[in-house]
Amino acid sequence: MSETLEYALLSIDALSLLLPQRQIELLEPALEVRYEEEPFGWIEVSGKEPSPVYCFSQQLALLHPAPAHRRICVLLDAPKGPFGILCDQVTLMGSLSSVPLPPAMRVPDTPILGLAHQEQQVFCISSAQALWNYAERLLLQDQGIQATSP
């Protein structure tokens, strides 16, 4: 069954990741992200509480420090609060029809929920919630703690 939504395309090296446009709060330059000792950064927008910012590789591993070409911080709206994803480029895609990830490709911890295509290109689809859960699990694994299912 396919679903049609308006997406934003986040380019992360060779990875083309689609997120529903309505889940994006704002775009900020990555230069605004500050780093302390954690494997992620922080961004403060309009005097609000700082939000965590994650940088992923094209294989969706956490990258720290972030490479210089991740120039844009996309602030996403998740139930536990806003958080950022660094990417190289953001493109508004308009409506795209999507299909769920084929069952043989699904593993429990994947943040990839579906696939879409346009003009001979295939894109991965995720959501703010799925990326938040995924980043949280990676951080727990980093600390040697077994993550529980969301």
Place this chain on the structure above:
Amino acid sequence: MSEAEAWLLELGSDLRAAVGLWELIHLIPDPPKLFEIPRCPPYCSRVFLWQEEILPLMDLQTRLLHQPVQPVPKLIAILGYGEEGQLGALTLRTPPLRIRVRDEQACALPEEQVHWQRFTLACFLHEDYGAVPILDLQGLFASP
């Protein structure tokens, strides 16, 4: 005595399996553009576009024997299964061979081919290749 037609698939590393005549939908000799999807099982981490559909490409040599994935598949078989006409694809080493299978060729899956068990509907004895499993495509493509 009944007889059915099937395709014998050469999957690499001496792995062979059969599918029903109507389950093989199309063969792609020139590799299409493959798209790598992150965080997927290594045996099924690529998709491609075929007739406006996104199809998963599975390498059974990797799935069953943990061999490395063929970076550029020599041949891709598009297979149809299930009541809704779902499609999936397998990498092949050589073009499939059209064969006839008779009831009396039925045999048990040999112990040394136990890795096939989850994905096999039945097994038959081929005069050249010994025991050949018949693929359960639904089982193969419906779960990681």
